[in-house]
Amino acid sequence: MQGKIVKGIAGFYYVNVGGDKVYECKAKGIFRKDNVKPLVGDDVEIEVIDDGDFTGNITQILPRKNQLIRPPVANVDQAVVLFAIVKPDPNYNVLDKFLIQMRKNNLPVVICFNKQDIASPQEQQELMDAYEKCGYEVIFISVHEGNGIDRLCEKLRGKTSVVAGPSGVGKSSLLNRLHPDAEMETGELSKKIHRGKNTTRHSELFYISSLSSEDEKTFIFDTPGFTSLTLKDVTIDDLPTFYPEFEPFEPSCRFGGCSHIAEPDCGVKNALSEGKISKVRYDNYKIIYNELKNARPAWK
Incomplete structure (x- = not known):
């Protein structure tokens, strides 16, 4: 079977x-x-x-189409990374690391920011400028009020999507809105295996009947929240390739293989000073670059 x-x-x-x-x-x-x-x-x-x-x-x-390590799931069509705009403020380090992981797995990403109802237009615009201008689709929603949910549903329809992000940003609330029976199903299963049901501690796949048809099946992975990520199999030489907004400006760098950190006449840093690259993204690039550099084993 x-x-x-x-x-x-x-x-x-x-x-x-x-x-x-x-x-x-x-x-x-x-x-x-x-x-x-x-x-x-x-x-x-x-x-x-x-x-x-x-x-x-x-x-x-059976053969896998793909698999992810964090979160540990298989056969995914796209990732929906869910962060709050405020309360808690987005952790750009974690967000960018997640985007790097998905790009490394050739998985399309939709960035979804929740709690639009309590965020200012300026806070939303800053996030839009940082991420949509570098090629990612950004959707603002309010799970509490229902704003933006229809647009998100159209992105989910007919696909198997993994929804991931830090704890406390509204993943469980979003799932309960998309699939009202999820809480009941989880509760029944918890009774069977004698476990309590609080926050998500494991990955689970739900069939979303309201977004499905005979030809288009819609599934959503609910995954545990996380507060930090460690990049594996990414080097400081690879890192610039995971920032697609750098690519148009790299031919203007004086040195081949420019790290865009300390070199003079760097096309990426010039674009940054001209406002063509997000300072939020570049500052976080430097943080991740130094983390990777310091993690390299010393020569013996």
């Missing part, structure tokens, strides 16, 4: 095989032997142990 993993907790994987049929499964030992861990979003083959209790074993993980 074939299905999709919609949740994984404490070694148990919950596999939706169609409609509302979900089997509680364990992964075969062969996966541990091969150092392969099933991920939420995986399409899998299962063998049924008990059809009455809906239990089984995962016997095969």
